Amino acid sequence: MSTPPPLASGPEGPDALRPLLDTVLDALGEGWTARGGPLPAGGPEAVARAVREGVGDVLPEHGSDDALSTLVRILAVGAADPAHPLCAAHLHCPPLAVATAADLAASALNPSLDSWDQAPAASELEALVTRALAQQVGAAEALVTTGGTEANQLALLLARENRETHRTVQLVCGAGAHHSLHRAAWLLGLPDPVVVPAPAGTMDLAALDEALTHLRGPRGSLLVAATAGTTDAGLIDPLPDIADLCAAHGARLHIDAAYGGGLLFSDRHRPKLDGLDRAHTVTLDLHKLGWQPVAAGLLTVRDPGDLRPLAHRADYLNADDDTEAGLPDLLGRSLRTTRRPDILKIAVTLKTLGRTGIGALVDQVCDQAHEFADLVEAHPHFELYDRPTISTVLFRPAQAPDDAVADVRRTLLHEGHAVLGRARLDGRLWLKATLLNPHTRPGDLAALLKLVEGHTPR
Secondary structure: OOOOOOOOOOOOHHHHHHHHEEEHHHHHHHHHHHHOOOOOHHHHHHHHHHHHEEEEEOOOOOOOOOOHHHHHHHHOOOOOOOOOOOOOOOOOOOOOHHHHHHHHHHHHHHHOOOHHOHHHHHHHHHHHHHHHHHHHOOOOOEEEEOOOHHHHHHHHHHHHHOOOOOOEEEEEOOOOOOOOHHHHHOOEEEHHHHEOOOOOOOOOOHHHHHHHOOOOOOOOOEEEEEEOOOOOOEEEEHHHHHHHHHHHOEEEEEEEEOHHHHHOOOOOHHHHOOHHOOOOOEEEEEOOOOOOOOOOOOEEEOOOOHHHHOOOOHHHHHHHHHHHOOOOOOHHOOOOOOOOHHHHHHHHHHHHHHHHHHHHHHHHHHHHHHHHHHHHOOOOOOOOOOOOOOOOEEEEOOOOHHHHHHHHHHHHHHHHHOOOEEEEEEEEEEEEEEEOOOOOOHHHHHHHHHHHHOOOOO
């Protein structure tokens, strides 16, 4: 009988992992060198062909000792690497090394946070850290989620199940709200959201007041979802005024701060989130302005009683007599059953950097956005949408038609030179630079602008 392969934990785990980590790190380095840019050149067909040829038979009859090196290298060569300064399209951050190292420990120990006997220390760590992050928002409790989409879905579910609403909830959101809110309303069987115009990119207050007046119903039957950091331009809705309108109309307030929530760590930028503490629920996402490996989302809740609908019993996980005997009940902290301890990497980051250290990273990327906006404004061949609110800059070649703007972006992607996003505002298509890499330098920003200029037809 052959010896089974080594395990990642247990007494032999560290010795088994050490040489494998060297293999992984070497393959990552080789992949970075072979790629030579922010993403692979050649477009989808070339990347798919390289993966197919490199992998070969995904389930061979007999295994191979070099599979780890081969596959990690293939993935690294074909990656869009958020650590590259010219990879600046999405809210997709380069993770901190210390957070990634902590994530390895979470994978090795492999606790599952659906019952205390699977995750004794991890469950207590999650309780400590989520409570501390909730306090930053001005809330009482927080749940760990896979990101903003799950957090927004939970927020709508809790609103629907609130005893005041009788399960009838009308969502009202701005035109710039995240698409996950619309999907959550559909998934939960709620009416189609009422969309309030956002002519300047943020929710129009007069239009919101009119909508809430028109929709007047039982207290709590209206749910307003405001946004602190829109996906397209990083804009923040007027939160205090929206909170005032919600209070006047008896509406519940959810704030999607998946992007902008990271400003809480910055003394300089935190005032932009005034009004966050007045929300019933708030979405946070630390794999954006928190530099965490995916996934690292949270939903904060002002009233812990709102979590009652999540209570659930499964005798093998949280039997009544076990709970009465003092074993913590974890099922009510998520709609998921199996949950990895994503809180570990967050806790390690908070403890290593502290609030001021994370705040300094936030300040750096916000400063970069202003530096890039300065370059755009000073350039005669480019147009700036507006000064950045967080770390997103929208710009476009001046007088270029939308199809030319789209072509520039796709050409840069195909050649592997730069990764830029796109956003459609005021009826025009804009290039989007989302700056989340604190190691980006002014020369990188100038190079990015020069690349776009060089690929723009005159």
